[in-house]
Amino acid sequence: MADPRFFHRAGPHSLGSLAELSGARLGNAANPAQMIEDVAPLETAGPADVTFLDNRKYIEAFETSAAGAAFVTEALAPRAPEGMALLISREPYKAFARAAQAFYPQMPPQPGRHPSAAIDPSAIVPEDCAIGPHAVIEAGVRLGRCCAVGANTVIGAGVEIGDDCRIAANVTLSHALIGARVVLHPGVRIGQAGFGFAPDPGGAVKIPQLGRVIIGDDVDIGANTTIDRGSGHDTVIGAGSMIDNLVQIGHNVVLGRGCILAGQVGISGSTKLGDYVMAGGQAGFAGHLTIGSGARIGAQAGLMRDVPAGESVIGAPAVPLPTFWRQIAVINRLARKKDKG
Amino acid sequence: MADPRFFHRAGPHSLGSLAELSGARLGNAANPAQMIEDVAPLETAGPADVTFLDNRKYIEAFETSAAGAAFVTEALAPRAPEGMALLISREPYKAFARAAQAFYPQMPPQPGRHPSAAIDPSAIVPEDCAIGPHAVIEAGVRLGRCCAVGANTVIGAGVEIGDDCRIAANVTLSHALIGARVVLHPGVRIGQAGFGFAPDPGGAVKIPQLGRVIIGDDVDIGANTTIDRGSGHDTVIGAGSMIDNLVQIGHNVVLGRGCILAGQVGISGSTKLGDYVMAGGQAGFAGHLTIGSGARIGAQAGLMRDVPAGESVIGAPAVPLPTFWRQIAVINRLARKKDKG
Amino acid sequence: MADPRFFHRAGPHSLGSLAELSGARLGNAANPAQMIEDVAPLETAGPADVTFLDNRKYIEAFETSAAGAAFVTEALAPRAPEGMALLISREPYKAFARAAQAFYPQMPPQPGRHPSAAIDPSAIVPEDCAIGPHAVIEAGVRLGRCCAVGANTVIGAGVEIGDDCRIAANVTLSHALIGARVVLHPGVRIGQAGFGFAPDPGGAVKIPQLGRVIIGDDVDIGANTTIDRGSGHDTVIGAGSMIDNLVQIGHNVVLGRGCILAGQVGISGSTKLGDYVMAGGQAGFAGHLTIGSGARIGAQAGLMRDVPAGESVIGAPAVPLPTFWRQIAVINRLARKKDKG
Structure with missing residues (x-):
């Protein structure tokens, strides 16, 4: 499970809904109503987690994984350990990515401007943007909707930025x-x-x-x-x-x-x-x-x-x-x- | 033309003055009084622009350029399209550089200290320097005349800097x-x-x-x-x-x-x-x-x-x-x- | 001698104490009570300095060095110029490092928080830490004892840091x-x-x-x-x-x-x-x-x-x-x- 100090989990999601959102097909033994709580790597996944196998280097880890479910190709499905529910996909990595996005959806930035940010009055900064401490936004800058600008970041005069951009610190x-x-x-x-x-x-x-x-x-x-x-x-x-x-x-x-x-x-x-x-x-x-x-x-x-x-x-x-x-x-x-x- | 959101143009300059400041020689057909408004690359230059040819890879673009004038070597001058005024130079790139500097001269920094800058009282910062937001200038620093220090830049204790330096952000x-x-x-x-x-x-x-x-x-x-x-x-x-x-x-x-x-x-x-x-x-x-x-x-x-x-x-x-x-x-x-x- | 604008020297130290702290052995001619004032490279060292020879590329510089003392291997000791006191070591570079640490000990950070630092109230920042200007310390961060956090550095939510860490600027x-x-x-x-x-x-x-x-x-x-x-x-x-x-x-x-x-x-x-x-x-x-x-x-x-x-x-x-x-x-x-x- 991802460290809760750093990550906030959504879910749980049923196997059926994970199959649907990822474009995967449920293997024969899988119960669409089975609830999955989290994503995890092969080695650390438990019965309530879904994992994936994409790289043949990790077949052995797959064979001994305790994961409750896994995204895997048709070809490698027979290598699954007993009791693992399978989500069959031609592109298991991509399918897993979509599942992981469902468990850890990207949050919109929390609107606000830190009082220490230096924002030129001529800059256009929509109200739903998040501007971090000590950020500098110079004259004539135009930010789109829902942008995040990290701490100590400097945006020079005249720069234009579209909607939903994430600009980190420094x-x-x-x-x-x-x-x-x-x-x-x-x-x-x-x-x-x-x-x-x-x-x-x-x-x-x-x-x-x-x-x-x-x-x-x-x-x-x-x-x-x-x-x-x-x-x-x-x-x-x-x-x-x-x-x-x-x-x-x-x-x-x-x-x-x-x-x-x-x-x-x-x-x-x-x-x-x-x-x-x-x-x-x-x-x-x-x-x-x-x-x-x-x-x-x-x-x-x-x-x-x-x-x-x-x-x-x-x-x-x-x-x-x-x-x-x-x-x-x-x-x-x-x-x-x-x-x- | 350079994007006016980011660049401020000087000029116009006559062909004659461009020849003089760049050390180039005017080709036969060129009129020294012809006014040039800007510099531009071969592909986008128009009749009021001066361009240059330096790399043989771009001869074709030169032959079809709509530029009013161009810096070019003696050897490649015959490849110029009709009507293009020529500035003949053994080093067309360098000559063009000097012309471009005339159109876009470097401005002295706008003197001032952003109130959020943390400047140690023992630091020597001449009045004609420009110190950006959240810059940090520690004890014993000595800046020369006319220096610019960008936002969020940190100058550690005892550092000495000469005149006319441009130190960017971060x-x-x-x-x-x-x-x-x-x-x-x-x-x-x-x-x-x-x-x-x-x-x-x-x-x-x-x-x-x-x-x-x-x-x-x-x-x-x-x-x-x-x-x-x-x-x-x-x-x-x-x-x-x-x-x-x-x-x-x-x-x-x-x-x-x-x-x-x-x-x-x-x-x-x-x-x-x-x-x-x-x-x-x-x-x-x-x-x-x-x-x-x-x-x-x-x-x-x-x-x-x-x-x-x-x-x-x-x-x-x-x-x-x-x-x-x-x-x-x-x-x-x-x-x-x-x-x- | 290291530039006093940037470095603060401790010492002097006797040859005997340098031998002891570095694990080196004094050569025959060396007087344990001889006082050494500083460390220096072969080429610039004088009679009150200790230097070292570690790389055979620099034997010539060793032979002509004016250093008062030097760390050197048994094998290369005979190449020393007359009058140089020798500190014999199987690892002269490491022995020299220990001597240099004695002359230039690392200082604990000067405790304090610059008023411009943005420190989340939920962050744990011990009193003996030094937090520089415009530093950003987000929610739930835990710093250990005696840490330094440089200017304009950003420590994201939930990060944990042990004792005696030195985090530079930016x-x-x-x-x-x-x-x-x-x-x-x-x-x-x-x-x-x-x-x-x-x-x-x-x-x-x-x-x-x-x-x-x-x-x-x-x-x-x-x-x-x-x-x-x-x-x-x-x-x-x-x-x-x-x-x-x-x-x-x-x-x-x-x-x-x-x-x-x-x-x-x-x-x-x-x-x-x-x-x-x-x-x-x-x-x-x-x-x-x-x-x-x-x-x-x-x-x-x-x-x-x-x-x-x-x-x-x-x-x-x-x-x-x-x-x-x-x-x-x-x-x-x-x-x-x-x-x-």
Whole structure:
């Protein structure tokens, strides 16, 4: 059970209602009226909890789980321990996510402005927003309905933010237009001047950075991630994109819809990603590249060239996935040979 | 045109004055009296805007640009569309930078101290400085003339800062002596204790970190970058160095003048860089290395050895650039062979 | 001598007392009554200072050092310049650390609450804690004795913190239980929701992140490092672990006791490290891995598989250290061959 100091549970929910809200199908032995009290991981779930199996690494934990119910695929259902009610789903992780949302629904922010917040009189801050202690909201800012702004967060002059956004503590925002339902985690930096200058013997000549950051609806941006504003064009983060912690996004970068960037990815200036591009942790992109929609970039990949739509690449310099594994096989074989002879 | 919510334009400027301030030469057809209202990228510039062509990737956009004028090299000038006035320069990016500075001059900070700022009475804060809401300036701090200190920024006891510095919001500074015209972007951390301890079965024995961070004039440090103070010697950032976002600089590191570090570079303790060293994104330096002046370190390079002055290296472990490309060629050839036979 | 603007020195100490507190043995010529005033690096130490030699790179500096005394191994003692008093130790760095702690003892925080701090009436904040300006301490927080909370730091509802913790400025904490003597450097983010969602054509389905972050005693966490809370299980950082700057630790990651992670390391979700694992800078770990106790992970290594206890690996994909060097040797040989013929 989630620690009640930090989480507030709704429910219980019947197996039948969990099946319905998650799109899962009840297994043969399951009783739709059985009440479930909570969600829990395989190892700690008890008879009143629902859990899930998604990763084959955890089949053993599944086989010995004491959970009362579990989301699982048809294929793995036979591995369930006796007495466990099954919620059969082609996507058990997603189905479980929907169940977990039912037990732990996101609460609207508690409206109010902490008296220590510094809110410019020209800023538009709807009454149903929650503004934390020491937050700073500068001139001309426009917040949407039902937004939360965390403690010590600074929203620079002119920034516009859509409805239902959750901006955590210690965030800095400037030169940005932000959609609805956007989540910004602590320490996010958006809109600062990018790395733009011309080297010169008399000292770097800085180029005024005159673009903005445009963030689509339903974007999620991880802790301490940095997104520079454009230099002339805008930096754009497409709707539904998910960005992990400590990611660096340079000026004029464009992400399409639904891109997924894992932790510590770095994208250099003016590189453009299509829709639904995925990048593994610590992958790095040179500047001025074009990455096609649906491309999958492996962890720690080093991209020096464009990537066609749908291609999977990895390595540094990045190559298609089969090429990479052939390279690794060749190197391993040669190194073994050297070892023997 | 830059979004007026975020940027305030000066001008217009005549072609002749733009040529003069940028060191460019007017092309044959250009009328020095023609007035230019703004700067803009190739794709969005109109007849009253000046743009630039610097990267051959964008020749096509140049050929179809509606810009009234453009900075361009002699060599690429013939690719200009009809009717575009040309400002010929050997360094069009730098010339454009100077023009853009004329249209968007940096404003001095608006003097004043937000009443919520916590400024120790012993701190020296000239009247022409701008101190943001909830900023904290501790005992014995000395600020130069015309400095800006952003909201929620914390300047620790004894820190000294030169004239005309711009310190953004949510920055933390301690144990540091900082030159003039230094720019610190949001979330920068300077002066905390470095990673110094001796492992011991009874728990790591921490070494008191007794050095400082010394930052030269005209240094620019990117968002969420971290620079630890020295352990005994100082950590030093040479004048004119440009450091991008999310860079990690360990204790006792020394950067010479005019070094350029791209995003997510990491430099381990006690490594010393000469002047004008450049490092691409995500490059990593082991500790106690010496990197000669003018060395160029490729993106994602892994440096385990010293690098002579002027050398270009890349790869992990890093090797000279030609060696790297030979290695890549060999691996590719072998992997292709394996594929065929 | 450490800059008195930033550091306050205790002492002097006699050679005899330094030998005793550090476990070192005085060399033949050393007079136990000789008074030492300060610690200093080899290059800047004078006759009243004690220094140390630990890294063979600095033997030359040792031979020409003007230090009055030095910690050094038996083996390198003969390299000492004439007249230098020697403190012989098998671990001179650790012995020096203990001496330096005697000259620069850590002071307890100066008790008090800045009037601008926003402390919820339900929070437990002992009188001997030091709470900085604009700090935010939310409902139900419990601080231990003698804790320092820096300016603009935000401690979220329900967080518990042990005795003698030092939390720097601009830190964000939530959903966390923290041990005693923990040090959090500026900009640390602990407890935010991890990167948990199921991709879906209609938009990512976020999984409520219902775990916590559990941090053991004596842990040290570097500037701008991010540690996400667990998704169901907890994220756990074992006692005595040392984590450098800009490290990313995903949800459900478990670190055993005394792990050491250098700067910019990234650990993906649900990966488990045993005790005393060491990872070099920028190393990356895929998710759901098991890394055995005492494993050593090289800088920039890319871990895609489990690592047995005690093994040293490096490279991407990571391989045992001897294999890596064989691979490098083979590639170098082939690339040279190609060059010649």
